[in-house]
Amino acid sequence: xxxxxxxxxxxxxxxxxxxxxxxxxxxxxxxxxxxxxxxxxxxxxxxxxxxxxxxxxxxxxxxxxxxxxxxxxxxxxxxxxxxxxxxxxxxxxxxxxxxxxxxxxxxxxxxxxxxxxxxxxxxxxxxxxxxxxxxxxxxxxxxxxxxxxxxxxxxxxxxxxxxxxxxxxxxxxxxxxxxxxxxxxxxxxxxxxxxxxxxxxxxxxxxxxxxxxxxxxxxxxxxxxxxxxxxxxxxxxxxxxxxxxxxxxxxxxxxxxxxxxxxxxxxxxxxxxxxxxxxxxxxxxxxxxxxxxxxxxxxxxxxxxxxxxxxxxxxxxxxxxxxxxxxxxxxxxxxxxxxxxxxxxxxxxxxxxxxxxxxxxxxxxxxxxxxxxxxxxxxxxxxxxxxxxxxxxxxxxxxxxxxxxxxxxxxxxxxxxxxxxxxxxxx
Amino acid sequence: xxxxxxxxxxxxxxxxxxxxxxxxxxxxxxxxxxxxxxxxxxxxxxxxxxxxxxxxxxxxxxxxxxxxxxxxxxxxxxxxxxxxxxxxxxxxxxxxxxxxxxxxxxxxxxxxxxxxxxxxxxxxxxxxxxxxxxxxxxxxxxxxxxxxxxxxxxxxxxxxxxxxxxxxxxxxxxxxxxxxxxxxxxxxxxxxxxxxxxxxxxxxxxxxxxxxxxxxxxxxxxxxxxxxxxxxxxxxxxxxxxxxxxxxxxxxxxxxxxxxxxxxxxxxxxxxxxxxxxxxxxxxxxxxxxxxxxxxxxxxxxxxxxxxxxxxxxxxxxxxxxxxxxxxxxxxxxxxxxxxxxxxxxxxxxxxxxxxxxxxxxxxxxxxxxxxxxxxxxxxxxxxxxxxx
Numbered sequence: 001x002x003x004x005x006x007x008x009x010x011x012x013x014x015x016x017x018x019x020x021x022x023x024x025x026x027x028x029x030x031x032x033x034x035x036x037x038x039x040x041x042x043x044x045x046x047x048x049x050x051x052x053x054x055x056x057x058x059x060x061x062x063x064x065x066x067x068x069x070x071x072x073x074x075x076x077x078x079x080x081x082x083x084x085x086x087x088x089x090x091x092x093x094x095x096x097x098x099x100x101x102x103x104x105x106x107x108x109x110x111x112x113x114x115x116x117x118x119x120x121x122x123x124x125x126x127x128x129x130x131x132x133x134x135x136x137x138x139x140x141x142x143x144x145x146x147x148x149x150x151x152x153x154x155x156x157x158x159x160x161x162x163x164x165x166x167x168x169x170x171x172x173x174x175x176x177x178x179x180x181x182x183x184x185x186x187x188x189x190x191x192x193x194x195x196x197x198x199x200x201x202x203x204x205x206x207x208x209x210x211x212x213x214x215x216x217x218x219x220x221x222x223x224x225x226x227x228x229x230x231x232x233x234x235x236x237x238x239x240x241x242x243x244x245x246x247x248x249x250x251x252x253x254x255x256x257x258x259x260x261x262x263x264x265x266x267x268x269x270x271x272x273x274x275x276x277x278x279x280x281x282x283x284x285x286x287x288x289x290x291x292x293x294x295x296x297x298x299x300x301x302x303x304x305x306x307x308x309x310x311x312x313x314x315x316x317x318x319x320x321x322x323x324x325x326x327x328x329x330x331x332x333x334x335x336x337x338x339x340x341x342x343x344x345x346x347x348x349x350x351x352x353x354x355x356x357x358x359x360x361x362x363x364x365x366x367x368x369x370x371x372x373x374x375x376x377x378x379x380x381x382x383x384x385x386x387x388x389x390x391x392x393x394x395x396x397x398x399x400x401x402x403x404x405x406x407x408x409x410x411x412x413x414x415x416x417x418x419x420x421x422x423x424x425x426x427x
Numbered sequence: 428x429x430x431x432x433x434x435x436x437x438x439x440x441x442x443x444x445x446x447x448x449x450x451x452x453x454x455x456x457x458x459x460x461x462x463x464x465x466x467x468x469x470x471x472x473x474x475x476x477x478x479x480x481x482x483x484x485x486x487x488x489x490x491x492x493x494x495x496x497x498x499x500x501x502x503x504x505x506x507x508x509x510x511x512x513x514x515x516x517x518x519x520x521x522x523x524x525x526x527x528x529x530x531x532x533x534x535x536x537x538x539x540x541x542x543x544x545x546x547x548x549x550x551x552x553x554x555x556x557x558x559x560x561x562x563x564x565x566x567x568x569x570x571x572x573x574x575x576x577x578x579x580x581x582x583x584x585x586x587x588x589x590x591x592x593x594x595x596x597x598x599x600x601x602x603x604x605x606x607x608x609x610x611x612x613x614x615x616x617x618x619x620x621x622x623x624x625x626x627x628x629x630x631x632x633x634x635x636x637x638x639x640x641x642x643x644x645x646x647x648x649x650x651x652x653x654x655x656x657x658x659x660x661x662x663x664x665x666x667x668x669x670x671x672x673x674x675x676x677x678x679x680x681x682x683x684x685x686x687x688x689x690x691x692x693x694x695x696x697x698x699x700x701x702x703x704x705x706x707x708x709x710x711x712x713x714x715x716x717x718x719x720x721x722x723x724x725x726x727x728x729x730x731x732x733x734x735x736x737x738x739x740x741x742x743x744x745x746x747x748x749x750x751x752x753x754x755x756x757x758x759x760x761x762x763x764x765x766x767x768x769x770x771x772x773x774x775x776x777x778x779x780x781x782x783x784x785x786x787x788x789x790x791x792x793x794x795x796x797x798x799x800x801x802x803x804x805x806x807x808x809x810x811x812x813x814x815x816x
Binding site: 043046050051052054055056057101104120126127128129130135136137138140141144147148154159162166174176177178179182183184185186187188189190192197198213306307311312316318320326328329330331332333335337338355360361362365366369370415417421426 | 439444462478479517519522543545558562566573580581589590594595606623624631638647651723729734743767770814
C-alpha cells in the first residue's frame with residue numbers, strides 16, 4: 001500500500017514538474033508566443049474583418065436590349081431591384097458589353113434578343129441570354145440567381161395574362177400558374193453569407209494549426225539543443241512515458257483552453273455570428289477537441305528536428321485542412337482516398353461538430369458521431385505520441401551510431417559531408 | 428575574383444546546402460507536388476453529385492412518388508426518405524443532409540381539386556456548395572412539377588404542345604459561363620490555389636534560406652564567398668531559387684493548361700510570364716521580411732501569417748469589393764492578388780497585353796522592396812547581432 005502511494009506521489013510530482021517546466025518554456029519563447037498570441041488571438045479577428053459582410057451585393061451588370069420592348073424594360077427594372085445585381089450600364093451592342101466585362105466594370109451581361117418581345121406577343125417561349133464572369137463563383141451565382149428569380153416572377157405575370165386570354169381568371173388562373181406554391185426556408189445562413197459558413201470552420205482550424213506550429217517550434221528548439229522533451233527522467237530507467245506526455249500536454253491544454261474559449265465564444269459574439277448552441281455543449285466539444293489537438297500536435301511534431309522546419313514542411317496543410325472539413329466541397333463528394341486522409345486531422349470532425357452546434361443549434365446528440373470520432377482519434381494519437389517518445393528515446397541513445405551510418409551511406413554514393421559543410425560554413 | 432566568379436561561387440555553395448539539407452527540396456518540390464495532386468484529384472468531378480436531400484413524404488401519392496424519383500434521378504441530388512420531419516431535421520443539424528423537402532399531406536388530392544397545397548423546403552447553407560446546389564436542384568424540380576401539372580390541365584383543354592410550352596414557360600434563360608463553361612469548381616479553385624501555394628513556398632523557403640545563414644552563423648562565410656557584397660550574395664542565392672521556383676511554376680502552368688486541359692482563352696506562355704513575375708515578387712517580399720526583422724524565427728512566423736492571408740485577400744473567392752473598404756486596400760500588398768487579376772485577363776477573357784500590363788507593373792514594383800532593407804540585412808549578416816533563433 002505504501003509503495004503504491006509513493007508511486008502516485010512521484011507520478012504527480014513528475015507530472016507537475018514537467019507541466020510547469022513546459023509552461024515556462026512556452027512563455028519564454030518569443031516565436032511561440034507570436035504564434036499562440038498573435039495568430040491565436042488576432043487571426044480570428046482578422047478573418048472576421050475580412051469576411052465581415054460576407055455577402056456580395058449589387059454585382060454590376062450590363063444590359064444589351066436589342067428587343068427594346070415593354071417586357072424587356074420591365075425585366076431590366078426588376079433585375080435592378082434585386083439584392084444580387086445592379087444594372088450599371090446599358091449598351092447598344094454585345095461588343096460594348098463584352099469590353100466592359102473585360103475591363104471588369106461589369107461582371108455579367110443580360111442580352112434580350114431582337115425577337116424577345118415578338119415571341120412574347122405570339123405566346124411562344126422567349127429566350128434571353130445571361131453571360132457570367134466566372135472569375136469568381138459569387139459573380140456567377142448573383143447574376144444567375146437574380147435572372148432566375150425575376151424570370152420566375154415574370155413567368156407568373158405573363159402566364160396570368162395568357163390564361164386570362166384563354167378564359168381562365170382569378171383563383172382558377174392562379175391554380176394553373178402555380179398549382180404547387182412553395183415556401184423556402186434557409187434557417188442557418190439566410191443570404192448564403194460567406195462569413196457564416198467559412199468563419200466557423202476557420203475558427204477551429206486556427207486552434208489546431210497554431211497549436212501544432214507552436215508546439216513544433218518548441219519541440220524543434222529543444223531537439224536542436226539536444227534536450228528533447230522525449231528524454232525521460234533518468235531515475236525512471238526508461239519508464240514514465242505517460243507522465244511526460246500528459247505533463248507536457250497539460251501545459252498546452254491549459255493555454256489553449258483559454259485561447260479556445262476566446263475563439264469559440266468571444267469572437268463570434270464580437271462579430272455577431274450566430275451562437276445557437278448550448279454553452280455547456282460547446283464547451284464539452286472544445287474540451288474533446290483541444291485534448292485531441294494536443295496529442296495530434298505532439299505526434300506530428302516528432303518529425304520536426306529543427307526549430308523552423310515546421311513552416312517549411314507543413315504550412316501548406318492549413319488550406320488543405322480547410323477543404324477537408326467539408327464546409328465548401330461536400331463530404332459526400334470527397335474521393336475515397338482523401339476522405340480517409342481527412343481522418344488524420346481533428347478539424348475534420350471538430351469543425352463539423354462546431355458548425356452544427358454553434359450555428360445550426362444542434363445538441364450533443366446531433367454531434368455524437370463527431371464526438372465519437374474525436375475520442376477515437378485522441379486515443380490513437382495518445383498511443384502514437386507514446387510510441388514516438390519511445391522511438392525517439394532509442395534514437396537519442398544511439399545517436400552517434402546513426403550519425404556514423406549516415407556518413408557511411410553518404411560516402412558510398414559519393415557525397416563528402418564534411419567537404420559540403422566546409423563549403424557552406426567555411427573553416 | 429570577378430563579380431561573376433563570386434556569384435558562381437555562391438550558386439555552388441547554395442547547391443551544396445540543398446544536398447546537405449533535404450528540407451529545401453522537400454519543402455518546395457515535395458510540397459507543390461503534394462498540393463497539385465491534392466487539388467487535381469480532390470475536385471476531380473468538377474461538380475459534386477448525389478447530394479443527400481432528405482424527403483418527408485406526407486402524401487404518399489403517385490404524384491409525390493414521381494417527384495421523389497425525378498429528384499433522385501437528377502445528377503445533383505440523391506433522395507433519402509424519412510418517416511418524420513424530426514428525424515430529417517436531426518440529420519440536417521448533424522450535417523448529413525444538404526436540404527429537406529416536405530411534401531404536404533394530401534398534395535395530390537389538393538392539386539387535383541385546385542386547392543394549391545404548399546410545398547416546403549429547408550436548406551442547409553452551412554455547407555456552402557452542397558447547400559447552394561441542392562437549392563438549385565429543388566427549385567428546378569418543383570418548377571418542372573408545376574409545369575407538368577399545368578401541361579396535364581392544358582392538354583385536357585385541348586391545346587397543342589407548342590401552345591402549351593408557350594404558356595408553361597413564356598421566358599427561358601440560356602446561361603453562358605465565360606471562362607468556365609462547365610461550371611467546374613475544380614478549375615475555379617485550382618487555378619488560384621496552386622499559384623497561391625507556390626507563393627507561400629517561395630516566401631517561406633527564401634526567408635528560411637537567408638535566416639539559416641544567420642542562425643547557423645554562416646552568414647560571414649557567405650559574404651566572404653561573395654566578395655563582401657550583399658548584392659552578389661543575394662544574386663547567387665536568387666539565381667538558384669528563381670530557377671528552382673520558376674521551373675516549378677512553369678511545370679504548374681503546363682500541367683494545368685496543357686496536360687489537364689484547363690480552359691484558357693489566352694496563351695499559356697503569358698501565364699508562364701505571370702508565374703515568373705509572381706515568383707520574383709514573392710522572393711522580394713521574403714527578402715523584405717527577413718531584412719526588416721533579421722530574426723529567423725520571427726521572420727518565418729510573420730512570413731507564414733502573411734502568406735496564409737494571401738489566399739483570402741486575392742479576392743478569388745469572396746470578391747474584394749464585398750469586403751470592408753479599409754481592408755480592400757490591403758489586397759494590393761499581396762502578389763497573389765495581382766496574379767489573380769492577370770489570370771482573369773489572360774485565362775478568362777484572353778485580353779492579352781492590353782488587359783494585364785498594369786498587373787505586370789504592380790508585380791514589378793514589389794522588386795523595389797529589397798532595396799530598402801539591403802544595408803540592414805548586410806549589417807545583420809556581418810555582425811550577427813540579432814537573436815539567433
